[in-house]
Amino acid sequence: MKYGYYPGCSLERNAKAYHQSAMAVAPLLGLEFVEVEDWNCCGATEVIAVDQMAAYALIARNLALAAEQNGNGHLVAPCSACFLNLSKADHYMIESPELAEKVNTALAAGDLHYEPGTVKTSHLLQVITEAVGLEAIAEKVTKPLYGLRVAPYYGCLIVRPGFEKKYDDYEYPTVLDDLMKTLGSEVVDFPLKAHCCGGHMTQISEPVAMELIRRLLHNAAEYEADLIVTLCPMCQFNLDAFQDNVNKYFGTDYHIPILYFTQLMGLAFGLSPDELGIGTEFVSARPALDKILSEAPTKEKPKRPPKEALPMPSLGGEG
Amino acid sequence: MTEERIGVYVCHCGSNIAGVVDVEGVAEWAREALKDRGVVIARDNKFMCSTLGQELIENDIEKEGLTRVVVAACSPHLHEGTFRTACQRAGLNPYLCELVSIREHVSWVHKDKAVATQKAKAIISGGVERVALHEPLEPLHVPIHSSTLIVGGGIAGIQAALEIADSGYPVYLVEREPSIGGHMAQFDKTFPTLDCAACILTPKMATVGSHPNINLLTWSEVEQVDGYVGNFTVTIRKKARYVNTDLCTGCGICEEKCPKKVVDEVFEAGLGYRKAVYTPFPQAVPKYPVIDVDNCTYFEKGTCKACEKFCPTGAIDFEQEDEVIQVEVGNIILATGFDLFDARRISQYGYGRLANVFTSLEFERMCNAAGPTNGEIVLRDGVTKPESVAIIHCVGSRDKNYNNYCSVICCMASLKFAHLVEERTGAEVYNFYIDMRTAFKDYDEFYQRVLEEGAHFVRGRVAEVTDAARMPGEEGKLIVQAEDTLIGKQRRIPVDMVVLAAGLEPRHDSKEVAHKFGISCSANGWFIEKHPKLDPVATMTEGIFIAGVAQGPKDIPASVAQGAAASARVLGRIQQGEIALEPVRASVIEERCSGCRICNNLCPFNAISFDEEKKVSVINAALCQGCGTCVAACPSNAITGTQFSNEQVLAQLNGLLMLNVANGHGAVTEAERVPA
Numbered sequence: 001m002k003y004g005y006y007p008g009c010s011l012e013r014n015a016k017a018y019h020q021s022a023m024a025v026a027p028l029l030g031l032e033f034v035e036v037e038d039w040n041c042c043g044a045t046e047v048i049a050v051d052q053m054a055a056y057a058l059i060a061r062n063l064a065l066a067a068e069q070n071g072n073g074h075l076v077a078p079c080s081a082c083f084l085n086l087s088k089a090d091h092y093m094i095e096s097p098e099l100a101e102k103v104n105t106a107l108a109a110g111d112l113h114y115e116p117g118t119v120k121t122s123h124l125l126q127v128i129t130e131a132v133g134l135e136a137i138a139e140k141v142t143k144p145l146y147g148l149r150v151a152p153y154y155g156c157l158i159v160r161p162g163f164e165k166k167y168d169d170y171e172y173p174t175v176l177d178d179l180m181k182t183l184g185s186e187v188v189d190f191p192l193k194a195h196c197c198g199g200h201m202t203q204i205s206e207p208v209a210m211e212l213i214r215r216l217l218h219n220a221a222e223y224e225a226d227l228i229v230t231l232c233p234m235c236q237f238n239l240d241a242f243q244d245n246v247n248k249y250f251g252t253d254y255h256i257p258i259l260y261f262t263q264l265m266g267l268a269f270g271l272s273p274d275e276l277g278i279g280t281e282f283v284s285a286r287p288a289l290d291k292i293l294s295e296a297p298t299k300e301k302p303k304r305p306p307k308e309a310l311p312m313p314s315l316g317g318e319g
Numbered sequence: 320m321t322e323e324r325i326g327v328y329v330c331h332c333g334s335n336i337a338g339v340v341d342v343e344g345v346a347e348w349a350r351e352a353l354k355d356r357g358v359v360i361a362r363d364n365k366f367m368c369s370t371l372g373q374e375l376i377e378n379d380i381e382k383e384g385l386t387r388v389v390v391a392a393c394s395p396h397l398h399e400g401t402f403r404t405a406c407q408r409a410g411l412n413p414y415l416c417e418l419v420s421i422r423e424h425v426s427w428v429h430k431d432k433a434v435a436t437q438k439a440k441a442i443i444s445g446g447v448e449r450v451a452l453h454e455p456l457e458p459l460h461v462p463i464h465s466s467t468l469i470v471g472g473g474i475a476g477i478q479a480a481l482e483i484a485d486s487g488y489p490v491y492l493v494e495r496e497p498s499i500g501g502h503m504a505q506f507d508k509t510f511p512t513l514d515c516a517a518c519i520l521t522p523k524m525a526t527v528g529s530h531p532n533i534n535l536l537t538w539s540e541v542e543q544v545d546g547y548v549g550n551f552t553v554t555i556r557k558k559a560r561y562v563n564t565d566l567c568t569g570c571g572i573c574e575e576k577c578p579k580k581v582v583d584e585v586f587e588a589g590l591g592y593r594k595a596v597y598t599p600f601p602q603a604v605p606k607y608p609v610i611d612v613d614n615c616t617y618f619e620k621g622t623c624k625a626c627e628k629f630c631p632t633g634a635i636d637f638e639q640e641d642e643v644i645q646v647e648v649g650n651i652i653l654a655t656g657f658d659l660f661d662a663r664r665i666s667q668y669g670y671g672r673l674a675n676v677f678t679s680l681e682f683e684r685m686c687n688a689a690g691p692t693n694g695e696i697v698l699r700d701g702v703t704k705p706e707s708v709a710i711i712h713c714v715g716s717r718d719k720n721y722n723n724y725c726s727v728i729c730c731m732a733s734l735k736f737a738h739l740v741e742e743r744t745g746a747e748v749y750n751f752y753i754d755m756r757t758a759f760k761d762y763d764e765f766y767q768r769v770l771e772e773g774a775h776f777v778r779g780r781v782a783e784v785t786d787a788a789r790m791p792g793e794e795g796k797l798i799v800q801a802e803d804t805l806i807g808k809q810r811r812i813p814v815d816m817v818v819l820a821a822g823l824e825p826r827h828d829s830k831e832v833a834h835k836f837g838i839s840c841s842a843n844g845w846f847i848e849k850h851p852k853l854d855p856v857a858t859m860t861e862g863i864f865i866a867g868v869a870q871g872p873k874d875i876p877a878s879v880a881q882g883a884a885a886s887a888r889v890l891g892r893i894q895q896g897e898i899a900l901e902p903v904r905a906s907v908i909e910e911r912c913s914g915c916r917i918c919n920n921l922c923p924f925n926a927i928s929f930d931e932e933k934k935v936s937v938i939n940a941a942l943c944q945g946c947g948t949c950v951a952a953c954p955s956n957a958i959t960g961t962q963f964s965n966e967q968v969l970a971q972l973n974g975l976l977m978l979n980v981a982n983g984h985g986a987v988t989e990a991e992r993v994p995a
Contacts, residue, residue, distance in 0.1 A: 169666050171665075171666045171667040171783070172666035172667060172672075189672070191785045191786060191787035192785075192787050215787075215789050218788075218789070219787045219788075219789075222787070222788065306700070306701070306702075308700070308701035308702055309699065309700050309701045310590055310591070310685075310691060310692070310697075310699050310700075310701050311582045311589060311590065311591070311592070312671070312674060312699065313589050313663070313670060313671040313678075313681075314582065314584060314589060314671075
């Protein structure tokens, strides 16, 4: 399957490991990613807050390029912010012909035109779990991540493009949980999985950012997670690069490595840590990864609940 | 030119019409301009519907020899009957009277007086053209069968059944579950008086069970409804109980000996267990158990039969089969109740994931002395008493993501829970609400009482319930996070237990049931009444009535009132012995019918069937409500409707178009008037 690939700025800098691991894993899953030529920044969260018109034009330029260069019109973005911005611009251009016209007037200056709705943008996780599917992924697993306790962290941007067809449950998504289980790891029920990492608050308000990051680390530590797995460069950066700051700020001592899901997929597929950019993170993942067992841990038989205990609600709906 | 003598009567409706339409001018115009179209008299009156107004028409019919009457007033929904009856009193066939609406269609929707007046004239012109083609019609009289079918054995259905049966008429009460009692039987206490629910319900249940006029069909479902008001034939499937009720004494030994224990998702709301052979609760009516074949070891593996071995009367019958019966009834009352909103859908409240989050129905069972915990309020471990409890209101109600309506009962039920928690555990109680809705008798007094007992109230919708501790004191607790909109701050309140006051939803199969009985559901899925204020228990289908929550969320007193109201309507019908049906009906012109059957499934009242021999569609005149859908849909013009034939409708259009109403500016000059 061939996709247009929009890496976004982060994947060229702080999230190089994400790019590297995505590119290493893709061919194993039969995915071919062709980078959109001459792409530009999506504007992240800032530009849209300052000037919406300029922001949509900035984003739509990428959609126009993708439509021009990529026949089937399917674009994949590994970064949650890029994914949200690309989808959002397309959605609002479909909804408002007036906006589409203005955007296209701007694009015309660069001899470009974008017909709203021609490019379908997906997040990398979506392509992997939906287009490839967990069954096909399970077949590729050669070194299961036995014994590794993983806290799946989605962040807020991937699940909340409220205008789109709902992607998983936006309050309590489970698709990354399922992927991690497929890789053989143990998944902790991470209550803060869709909470905010603080975004660019680190540059605006230190107390707010530190508290938001602390909560996530604290919660993962409470659940005895060996590491947090993410799908967003912003989340990874805040939790990883600022972990030391949090420890100094609050007098805590967290050492929780933050890896991308593609890095864990690569490990499970038998690739070497070096091929996946593991080792470039601030909080070293080595100690956590050393815990991976060669054999599946023997599962303790679930204890019979005591006689007086009340049954838990069934999974199905009522009626 | 018509030879009819037509009278036109224009109503002021106080200032409702006269405030916008020049009523006197319209009457004068009708007198002059419509003279050559058969109008011999045109009058206006402050209230045509008043006795004086009606007498005006009656006098003119008698003295002026009117043969047709056009009344220009409100919607036919309101006063068509009034004016038809007035005509009838004066000896004119009531169907020779036409009511045209110049209130709903003109004065209430227009501001420009000149245009409104002109439009009123056009509408009267249409009515005059139409009425000339009206034919005298005679109503259809059909006998009413004195038996009644009631579907649903909750409190609304029970009340309706008892009212009718006590009046001496037979009732078939059909209930899907093994026992009657409905949701009320699951409750412990009822608000605001805190009566024990079972104490007030079970005597009624017992009466139903032994009533000579009630044929109780539990563990049964209606499969098909044929016929029409007064003469329904209902097909009912009595599901196999695998228990011979002639032999069973209800001793309960089978249940005791059954080795298979399963979670009871229905009566115990998932909080407790039952056996594979069971009666849902000790006071069940009837007392006979049923075997749940999906969980019975014998049906799964072919061995066990413990129940059969121990049954002292040999009542277990594994060979029993479903029985399909047909009953004849005159009227039907649907009291099918509700399903509880599935709280799993709001994932951030953690139901199904966090052990100590409960639904309101689970909590009802927990409080019930006959429930899984014998009335002890405890955490999911079955032992620990909570020291603090949060009750979250409006779960799935008043929320555009789920149901936009208010579920009515949850505020009061939550107050009841708060009281019971306080009384039985002394725990701190936090109610998270949007608005407190404690209307109706003694309800607000109960709210005051619970406030005085010390329950806390936080106004704000809860953002999430989590076990992720963030601050000291939160460890091991469920933390309820909400914006307290009264102090304008976020609050995190750690508690041991959370109760979700889940909303009421239409039964999952309410749309199918509505279709089966030929009635309609609102967009939300509740059954639609004939009129939301003035006819709340009848439906648009003659002979089908609704009662209880199936019509919309309501509490026990309101459900009982509706059950009684529906039965009063049915009893009135039965005592008349026969019913006069509107002769406004569609019929098929057989020579033109191609047998395409397009009309068959369009009929909202199931009135059209297909005659396989003649290969034509046939309309049952008693079932037809005269809606006209089939007339419009028929591709070969083979269906015609009395009182809405093509000729009549085209004549009305023609009359409307004789006047030029809108020229875009509002002003209408005499010159623009198309001469009649």
